[in-house]
Amino acid sequence: MDFSGFLMMRDEISLVALILILLLYDLFAPAKARKVFQPLACLLFVVQIVITLLPVSSLEAFGGMYQTTPAASLAKTLMSAGTLLVFLFSKKWIEEKHEIAQGEFYFLTLCTLLGMYFMVSAGHFLMFFIGIELASIPLSCLVSFSKKDGLSAEAGAKFILNAAFASGISLFGISLLYGGTGTLYFSDMPVALQGTPLQIAGMILFATGLFFKMSLIPYHSWTADVYQGAPTQVSAYLSVVSKTAAAVALFTIFIKVFGGMAASWRPVLYIIIILSITIANLFAIKQKNIKRFLAYSSISQAGYIVLGVVAASPQGLTGILYYMMVYMFANLAAFGVASLVERQCGNAEIASYNGLYKTNPWLSVLMMFAMFSLAGIPPFAGFFSKFFIFASAVQQGYYILVLIALLNTIISLFYYLLIVKAMFINPNESPLPRFRSDSYSRIAMVLCFFGIVLSGIVSFFYNKTNDMATESMEMCGLSRPKAVEETLDANPVPGQTLNTQGSTAMNATASWPSVLE
C-alpha cells in the first residue's frame, strides 16, 4: 500500500493524533496528572502547528476526495495558531469555571478544527459537507458551554438552529448541483457547468453554508446574539478560526469549481459585500456591549475579506490569507482583553472600559493597537492587509466597490475610536481597579501584540504568503481554469476577466466597469 497519500495528510493526521491523545489522557490520567492537562495540550498543539508549517506541494489523494496546496496548508497553520491563542486565553477561565470539563473543551474545539481542515482541503462536495458539519455541531456545544448561564444556552440553541438551516440549504444546493452535472468531484464539475439556472441556483444555495459560517449579511442574524451569549473565548474562536476556514473554502470552491460561472456569482458577492460592510458598520456604532460590538465588527471585516474572492486572482488569495492572519492577531487581542476585563468586572459593557488606561495601561494599549489594526491604521498590520486586499480588487477593475469599502472604513474607524476614547479620554471616577492577568493570557497577548505590530511592517509575512498562494494557484492549474477561458473567449467582458497572470495589471485602457453595469 502506498502511504504517500497519508503522509500528505500530515496536518489532519497530527491533529487527529492530538485529539486522541488528549481524549485518552483526560479519561485515564490520574487526578494529579490532570492538573497538567492544559499545559500539555498547549505544548502538543505547538508541535502540531510546527508540523503544519512543513512545506507541502499540491497533491490529491483518495481519488480526488482530498487535496492540499501550500495555501491550504498555510490556512491550516493560521487556524491552528488562532486556536492556540484561544486556548491560551481560556486556560484560566477553564480552570476557574469548568475544571471538570477541561477535556471536553479541548476535544470539542479540536474536533471543529479538524472539520475546518477538511473544509479547506476537500476535493468533493460530500467531503466538504462532512467538514462543515463537523465544524458546526461541536461548535454549538461550545457556544453553550456555560450550561448554567441562560444566555449561553440560548446562544447554543440559536446557533444550532441556524447552522442546521444553513447546512440543510447548502445540502439542497449540492443536490441540485449533482442533478445538474452528475458529479460531486471538484475537478470534474467545471466541465459540466454551463451556467444553467438550475446550476446557478445550486451554487448560490450551496454557498449559503459558507456565507453563514462567515456571517455575511443576510446570513448574519445569529452572530450578535451568539457572540454575546457564548463564552468570550468561544466567540473569539468563532470570529477568527471559523471565518478563516469558510473564507478559504469559499475562495477555493468558487474559483476551482465555479470559476467558469464568475459572471453569475460576482454580482451576488458584490451585493453581499456592500450589504455586509455597510449594515454591520451601522449596527456596530450603537452597540453598548463589547461582544456584540465585536460581532458586528467581525461581520464587516468578513465583507472586506470577500473582496479577495471577487478579485479571484492569486493576489486575491494572498489577500484573503494575509488578511486572516492580521485579523486573527487583532481580533484575538480584542477578544482576549475583553475576556480579561469581563472576568474582572463581571460584565461586558463598553462603559466598563472608561478610564481603563489609568489603571491598566498595558491592556489598554493592546486594545488600542487591536482597534487601530482592525480599522486599518498604519503602522499596524491592518493597514497593510486592507491595502492589499483593496489593491487586488482594484486590479480587477472594481473601483466603485472599493470606493464603497473605503468609505466604510471611515465609519468603522469611528466606532473603533469610540473604544479608544473610552479607555483614554472618557473620565471615570472609579475605573476598573488594576489587576494582573494570568501568565497564559499574557503570553497570548504578547504574541498578539507582536503580531499586530510586526506582521505588516516586516514584509516577510506578506511576501511568503504571496509566494505560497501564487504557487498553489499555479500548481493546481487554477491560474486559468479551462472553463473560464472558454467563457472569456465567448464573452470578453472587461472587468470580469479572471486575471491571474502574476503581477500583470489590469488592462490600462479599460474604464471603470463594474459587474452591476
Place this chain on the structure above:
Amino acid sequence: MNLLSIFVVIPVLMLAGLFLSRTRQQARVISATGASLLLVAAVVLGVLFAAERHAGNTAEMLFTASAQWFPAWNIGYSVGVDGISVLMILLSAIIVFTGIFTSWNIDPLPKEYFMWFCLLSTGVFGFFISLDLFTMFMFYEVALIPMYLLIGVWGSGKKEYAAMKLTLMLMAGSALLMLGILGIYFGSGATSMNIMEIAQSSIPMALQKFFFPLTFIGFGVLGALFPFHTWSPDGHASAPTAVSMLHAGVLMKLGGYGCFRVAMFLMPEAANELAWIFLILTGISVVYGAFSACVQKDLKYINAYSSVSHCGLVLFALLMMNTTAMTGAIMQMLSHGLMTALFFALIGMIYGRTHTRDIREMGGLMKIMPFLGVAYVIAGLASLGLPGLSGFVAEMNVFVGSFQHSDTFHRVLTLIAVTSIVITAVYILRVIGKILYGPVQNQAHLKLTDAVWFERLPVVVLIIAIASIGLYPGWIAEWIHQALAPIVESLTVAAL
C-alpha cells in the same frame, strides 16, 4: 544608511527612549535632544543639498535610495529629495523643535504626549522623504492618527467632538486617496509605485478624470480645501498649543505638497482640464476664510480661519500652474508654516497666563508682557504680508504669477483672491489693537509675567526663520524653481 532615513530613525529612537523614560524630566530631555538632532540633521541636509547643486548635480532627486518591500505590488521603500522637500524638512524640523519646547510643561501624562508627538513627526518626515506612493501614503496616515489622542486627551474646550471630527474627515480624505493611489498605479501600467517612474508613463485620460479629483480632494482635505475645511477651526481651537503648531504649520502642508507632487505631477492632463473647479473652491477658501476670521472672538479660531485662508492660497497658486505662482505657493507653505506656528505658540503662552482666549476679555497686554506682545505684532505683520517678512515674498509671487494668465477667468479670480490681503489686515490689526494696545480689561492681568527661557527660545527661532525668508528669499526661490521645473513642464506639455 541613507542620509534621509535618519529623519525617520531619529523619531523612532525618540519613541523608544520615551518609552523607557521614567520621569517628566527624562521625557523632556529625550524629546529636546531628539528634536535638536532633527534640526541639526535638517540643516546639514540643506547644506549638503546646496553643495551638491553647487557642484552641478542636476538630478531631479538627490540622495536617493530604494529597497524592495512588497515586490508583488512593486512597492519599495524609496527616498529622495528635491529642493522643495528639503525646505519642507527644514520647516518640519524647526516646528518640531519649537513645538517640543512649547509643550515643556504639558500635563497630564507628559511621556505619552511626547510619544504621540514623536509618532506624528515620524509620519511627517517620512512623508516628505518618500518617493514611493505606498510608503508616502503610509507615512501620511501615520501622521494623521496621533492627532486623535493628542487633541482628545490633552486638548481643551469641546475636544472630543473636535478630535473625532478632525480624524474622521482627514481619514475620509485619505480613503479617497488610497483609491486614487491604486488608480494611478494600475492606470500607469503598474510597473512601479515610484513617483518618478510613474511620471514617465502616462495614464489614460478616462482614468485621470476619475482619479485626479479623488487624489486632489484626498490631499485637499488636509490642505483645508473648501468645503472640506471644517475640521480645521474646531481641531485647531481644541488642540494643545504644540499640536496646533505642528498641525497648522506642517501637517496642512502635507496636503499642498501631495496635491502637486502626486495629483498634479502624475495626472497633468486631468489637472489642466479640471483645474477650474478647484480654482473656484480654493478661491472661496481664501476669501471665506479671511472673512470668517474677522468675526471670531477666540484667538485660536481667528488663527484657524486665517490658516484656511492662507492654505487655500497655497492650493490656489498651485492650480495656476506657472512657475511664478507655484514658487509663490511653496513659499506661502513655508511662510504660513512658520508664521502660524509662531501665532499658535504665542496664543498658547498668552492663554497659559490669562486663561482666556476671548479677545473681549483681554487688553493692554503689550505693557504687561512686552516680549510676547512684540512677537505677536511681528507674526501679525508677517501674516498680512509686510515687506521684509516671509508673507510678502510669498503673496507677491502668488499674485504676480496668477495675473500672468491672460484670460478673464483667472484674472477675475486673482482679483477676488487679492482682496484677502486687505481682509487679513483687518482681522490682524483688530486683534493687535484690541488685546495689545487696548485698555486693560481685567485688573488681575496686570500681575502677569513675561515669557521665560523655554518660551522665548521657540519664539526667537521662529522669528529668525520668518525674517530670513523675508529678507533673503533668493536661495529658496532658486531651489524651488529647480524642483518645480519638471512639474511645470509636464503641466505645460499636457495643456497643449
